[in-house]
Amino acid sequence: MKSSVAGVMDIRHITTFEAIVSEGSFVGAAQKLGYSQSTITMQVQALERELATELFERGEKRITLTEGGRLLREHAGRILDDMRAMRQAMCDLTNGETGLVRIAAIEPAAARLTVILARFLREHPKVKVALESGGSCAVSERVEGKAVDIGICSTPPSRLGLTFEPLYVEDQLALLPADHELASKPRIRAKDIACCNRIILTEPGCNYRETTERGFMQSGLLIAAAMEISNPAVVKRAVQTGIGIAILPEHVASPPPEGTVLRSLEGVKIGLPVGLVRRPDSGPPSRLLRTLIDDIRELLLA
Template sequence: MEMPDLTTFVVVADELHFGRAAERLHLTQPAVSHRVKRLERDLGTDLFVRGGRTVSLTEAGELVHRRAPQILGDVARLREDVAAMRAGRAGRVRIGFVGTATYDLLPRLSRRVEQALPHVRLELVGEQLTPDLLAALESGSLDLAVVRDAPPMSTCRRTLLRSEAMVVALPSHHPAAEHAQVDLVDLREERFVVHPSSPPSAMHAAVLAACRSAGFTPRDTLEVRETSTLVTSVAAGLGVALVPNPVRALQLDGVTYRPARGGGRLVTELSVVEPAASSAAAREVSAILQDLAVP
């Protein structure tokens, strides 16, 4: 069934006159008759009773006349929805975030997308580890991933969002909390609260590398999966931590943040990773992420 044929039928049914219908449609009368006959062939029945100069609807024609506006409206809305999806103004985007971005970028992205792309539905997953996020991208269960220190991936493209300095998180009663900066080597006897070593999180490797650069290996570590748990553990006095600067957003009582020095290049890179063949909506959301991440 062709939509122009159905549209033509509705006008003829409204007018009950092929000539007036042709005038409304800016078509010739033979063209109108051809479209109606083609629709009748498609449906396998007559829709009009043609008698001399009079035209009336058959029972089947009355049924089609009642239902046609709904069908035409649905098709028009479908075209609009597909066009919006093709342009990136509609659709679903599933995004995963590493722990620190969960508390910084995730809420701001949600607000911005709601304002700029109200017909894009976000599905957000926070407090994830970089290896898990990259695996989810490769399996197709995520459309975008905000990760830390991501390795090159042949099937995905990676865009640097920003570089983040690492800071020391200390229990507020710790003597080093009184200093403006903390030398990592001064923490060599402390227990370090870190993200997991298996699966290996990007931050776990970054913290150990910084400590080695400062001349020591932590004598003891406490591994936790979530950044919020890591900061809570520091507040409870269970150890110290080396974290990206945005973790400061977790302002818990009992935790003091201080700049770190003496551990080499104390910087990590936050990136957004997406499949090479991402959707238009995912590309629009990625662009917003890149804008929000500018310091």
């Protein structure tokens, strides 16, 4: 038999071959599979053409395997077992019983998620979850880069082209050195902040800063940065060393470093929307992800 160009092997032909071996005849295989005997014969012939070798020696009363048939028998069982395992895995995935869900979230949202993730994993024991935490910009970039499926953070930069579903508003607070003249006040007026000549802001384009500047502007006030620092952790350190005061989201500012205090603001609306971030090209969420998103909404909207 001449060798032919390799093609796609039909798994039904492997199933038929396995049935012939287990039943000991073409007739037995036809009865087991519910095929006509001619269909069994055609499938064997197609498989022999595909493999470029004869698989059976046909005697008057019984059939025996050729060397090629014996070699195929060694692999056929594993092939069919792998196919059954794959079908079961795909079925589990479709039904939301298995898979990997990747999430990135800001604090304290990441810590709050552990409550629903514990329940989610009990209900879906075959599912794996990867949870990472970081700042809003980092979370947004992880979503945009397809490193995670969903993010929970403040409004992402428009340049990333992500979809944003706000779920709650987080307060932004003033972080001051404990010996600052405004530190003795339980609440600080926005106009007093605007009058300070040592205000530390994050870098231009950061949503913390944009929200703060927009809120002050809407209140008829302007704030000018005496110092710009891209890393919020370094902003906190700068306040701690007495360089000036800063306005940061509560999840970033808390807990305040030693020697500093947190104060709420009045006379300005600078709350930071926090919500779900996804890629617009990610399509409808899988059943598994949809279930988790619903749980997250319920948790964060409460």
